Amino acid sequence: MKLAMLLLIFPASFCILAEPCPPQAKLLEMRMQSNRMQLNHAILKHPEDYSAACIKKAAEDLAELERDWLTAKDWSSPAPEFTLPHLSSAPVIDGKADEPVWRQARKWLGSFPCSSEKYLADGSIWRLAWHGRYLYGSVFFPDCDMTFYKGRQGESWENRRIWQGDCLEVFVQPDESIPYYLEFLLSPGNTAWILDHVLPESGFWTTIHFHFQYEIQVAGHINDNGYELEFRIDLADFPPYQQRRKPRGGDVLRMTMVRMNLDIRKQEKTVQTSFYPLLHSGHNIFGYAKMILAEGKSLKNH
Known part of the structure; x- marks a missing residue:
């Protein structure tokens, strides 16, 4: 699997979020931005080939971010x-x-x-x-x-x-x-x-x-x-x-x-x-x- 395919598998980790970010979810937003920048750099540097271990790690990181975002996007409790x-x-x-x-x-x-x-x-x-x-x-x-x-x-x-x-x-x-x-x-x-x-x-x-x-x-x-x-x-x-x-x-x-x-x-x-x-x-x-x-x-x- 090419690294660029991760863009399709985990879209929320790469797309600019159209909906407002809940205040408590700011940490996740920062991590998503950082992760996106790192992988965009990797895609540009290695458009065709990337080690299987690196792709696996990237997929795991993005899957975790995706799960976190599903919780964070609907978070309704502000910091008290x-x-x-x-x-x-x-x-x-x-x-x-x-x-x-x-x-x-x-x-x-x-x-x-x-x-x-x-x-x-x-x-x-x-x-x-x-x-x-x-x-x-x-x-x-x-x-x-x-x-x-x-x-x-x-x-x-x-x-x-x-x-x-x-x-x-x-x-x-x-x-x-x-x-x-x-x-x-x-x-x-x-x-x-x-x-x-x-x-x-x-x-x-x-x-x-x-x-x-x-x-x-x-x-x-x-x-x-x-x-x-x-x-x-x-x-x-x-x-x-x-x-x-x-x-x-x-x-x-x-x-x-x-x-x-x-x-x-x-x-x-x-x-x-x-x-x-x-x-x-x-x-x-x-x-x-x-x-x-x-x-x-x-x-x-x-």
Whole structure:
């Protein structure tokens, strides 16, 4: 099969889309543009012959884009906007969100599978708030077959990565105008694994640091019904604050949280869910929720 035949097999990946692109689908649009440019270049360079392996890989990539587009083109959920309460006091990060102050936090119940707008009443509990210079969060995930890994970049692949098991991913984009974001991988009994990424025009993220040094405190608790996590992230270390004032009410950041749920019963398939409808995954910065810090005491008063 000639490479040019892929134009006929996967038309949506090459045609300029006549219908408007949903805002959350911007990431897919970037990837389609990048993929089209690469294959157009290949067709011009090799109009007749192209290796079978390259054609197979191109077909697989285009098929994945085609499947994603069938979901994205009808996506109706915009990236949401929430106000994060300012807590009256700082909770202790011990893995149990049982202190009365957590009642002041923003809470979401249930979840949405990534790339789905179907709500699941699965017992998940998600909380977010802020106090002083810190972002506070807690989650509870029901789980009957918990599996946690500790492997990280640079280690043997025999040590499975944190994200390949049950864990929470927290993504934060400090400045909406800059395609730069941080990823915090959290699981019980484990220290946080922190990475930072940029999103170039290709739509495929590039990791800057695989072991980014950042102030975060995390603790977990496991019981027979599932597991719980509490975390505290230093907002004052985000780029917008490093050279100017400290966090205060009215400030805005973009973020999301994604649960990675390893289901051993389904041949170790990992299912991703979030607390609102999120297209693709936590790497889709165009789907991040807009978080507005509610009025409260600024850092200078602490």
